[in-house]
Amino acid sequence: MMLIEETAPAAEALPVAALREHLRLGSGFNDPEDGAETAALTGFLRAAIATIEARTGKVLLQRRFRMRIDEWRDRLAQPLPLAPVTAVEAIRMDDGDGLATDLPAEAWRLVPDSQRPLILPTGVILPNVPRRGWVEIVFSAGFGTQWQAVPDDLAQAVLMLAARYYEDRGSDSHRGGMPFGVSALIERWRQVRVLGGRGQREVR
Template sequence: MMLIEETAPAAEALPVAALREHLRLGSGFGVAEEAAETAALGGYLRAAIATIEGRTGKVLLTRRFRMQLDDWRDRLGQPLPLAPVISIEGIEIEDGAGIVTALPQDSWRLLPDSQRPMILPTGVILPHVPRRGLLNVRFTAGFGADWASVPADLAQAVLMLAARYYEDRSFEGSKGAMPFGVSALIERWRQVRILGGRGRREAR
């Protein structure tokens, strides 16, 4: 599976002011409100958001993704790797010979779920993917377009982690460590994986 992020969070959606205030109150740093510092704080926020999303499988700020597969995991239902999924824009099958077919929207439906949303067939099974074909699913996921839409515990975890990245910016060895407070905040959001993420696949 390949997962491609087709859009990125808008700069104005990042809580730069909240991070600046968090740094001042929590660590006593005097953070100047200048363009270079604002850009740097935005970078730490993007890094923290990416880390939190990677640990939880939850998309904090709404954006579009493309998932590419060589086949359905199970033709009775295909799980999506991220949540919450707002909509599926389209599903296409490439036959391996250059022909791309868009699946009719009445042949599948989205089953929303806080942990593992799924694409389900409206009939018995999902359409066949040729042996050398590819499957492309474009979808939109996220809690909302602005920071106020992000659940409070995840938002706080991002601020805490971005602050740690800021404070440890000169110490490369510490950047891979997840602070305990951040881990505690995101624990309830982490995906529960069954069978190591493996499911039944149809014989082709």
């Protein structure tokens, strides 16, 4: 499986002001709100969001992804590796000779489960993937476009982790592992990650 993030969260959607407030309360943060400081805090937030998303499989701020697999995990149902999925924009299949065509929208449907979204066939099974072919699924995932849409516990976990990154900046001794408080906040969102396909087929 190959998963590509096609869009990134907008800078204005990131909780920079909330992180500033968190740092003031937690560690005597008194730096001015200048451009360089804002850029640094934005970077810490993006790093924290990426870490939380990797640990939970949940996309916090909505964006578009492209997933390519060389065969269905199961022709009865194809799980998507991220949640919550808000829309599937297209499913394309390559015929093995470089010609890709869109599967008709009436041939499949999205089950937007909060833990394990699925692509299901509207008929009996999903169409066979040709030898040396592939399937590409373009979808959007995320709780919303604004930070207020992110669940409170995940939002707090991001602030705590970004604050840790801020406090560790420039340090030669990096504390390893996820902070306990962050791990506790994200625990209920964690799940076993689902592979996009059964495995790589031998190329002949």
